[in-house]
Amino acid sequence: MDNPGVYTLAALGITTALAASAQTPITGLAGMSAVTLEASLAYGSGGSTCIAVVQTSFDGGTTWRDVARFEFATASAVKVANLQAAGAKAIASYSALSTETVLDGVLGDRLRAVVTSTGIYANTTLAVRASVR
Amino acid sequence: MSDIDALDEALAAAGEDVILRRIVGTGTASVNVDVTVRASVRRDATAMELVGTLAQGEDAVIISPTQIDAAQWPGGQPESGAVHQPDPRVPRINDTLIIQGRPRKLKMVQPILVDGELVRINMVAAG
Numbered sequence: 552m553d554n555p556g557v558y559t560l561a562a563l564g565i566t567t568a569l570a571a572s573a574q575t576p577i578t579g580l581a582g583m584s585a586v587t588l589e590a591s592l593a594y595g596s597g598g599s600t601c602i603a604v605v606q607t608s609f610d611g612g613t614t615w616r617d618v619a620r621f622e623f624a625t626a627s628a629v630k631v632a633n634l635q636a637a638g639a640k641a642i643a644s645y646s647a648l649s650t651e652t653v654l655d656g657v658l659g660d661r662l663r664a665v666v667t668s669t670g671i672y673a674n675t676t677l678a679v680r681a682s683v684r
Numbered sequence: 685m686s687d688i689d690a691l692d693e694a695l696a697a698a699g700e701d702v703i704l705r706r707i708v709g710t711g712t713a714s715v716n717v718d719v720t721v722r723a724s725v726r727r728d729a730t731a732m733e734l735v736g737t738l739a740q741g742e743d744a745v746i747i748s749p750t751q752i753d754a755a756q757w758p759g760g761q762p763e764s765g766a767v768h769q770p771d772p773r774v775p776r777i778n779d780t781l782i783i784q785g786r787p788r789k790l791k792m793v794q795p796i797l798v799d800g801e802l803v804r805i806n807m808v809a810a811g
Binding site: 554556558559560561562563564572573574575576577578579591593594595663664674675676678679 | 706708709710711712713714715717754755756757758759760761762763772
């Protein structure tokens with residue numbers, strides 16, 4: 552691929568509740584064969600849930616498909632996942648991820664993070680990074 | 685040769701690598717979003733340069749947008765939906781430049797556009 556590297560999909564302070572706050576995408580990732588994702592919540596206080604969904608797109612960002620879902624609550628945590636484009640993948644209907652899991656083998660040419668939180672957090676930061684190759 | 689290419693060539697020959705850092709959050713909950721950029725740094729302005737807004741002890745820094753574009757710094761930003769938004773690639777006041785290992789805060793940021801294209805960023809760093 553043309554642009555391998557580590558990209559920041561999201562880095563934001565979490566305060567008041569967020570309703571599926573989409574972050575601007577990282578583009579120019581055509582040809583990515585794999586991506587390692589790291590999502591970390593540095594927790595301060597308050598809040599209830601914080602969910603980061605990583606998505607990819609096959610139509611230039613018009614439609615987005617979930618490929619990984621990270622869930623956090625009221626403790627600091629670092630979570631990782633790896634996705635690969637190589638290898639055959641059986642035909643399956645797409646559905647958005649509703650639990651903490653990944654949809655492997657589905658990578659377009661861009662990635663973005665969508666953040667949802669409930670409750671009011673204080674002194675809390677979420678970061679989602681992608682190592683694309 | 686474009687304006688950006690000309691600046692990149694000059695910086696490659698005579699510049700130095702610095703780290704542009706956006707700090708999100710505070711204290712133990714802070715996150716750094718870094719990019720290494722090639723910069724021209726005029727260090728510790730002398731008395732001859734005590735004109736305008738540049739004071740002694742401040743660094744005048746010039747970068748091109750090339751490394752920022754390549755890294756897509758500062759990464760994903762909340763989509764506001766607003767029709768007119770500032771260019772997220774342009775560093776902000778209080779972003780940090782790490783110059784030869786020393787963190788310096790940005791006091792002034794001046795993006796330079798030619799024909800609507802960001803071609804250069806002038807900055808003043810101090811602290």
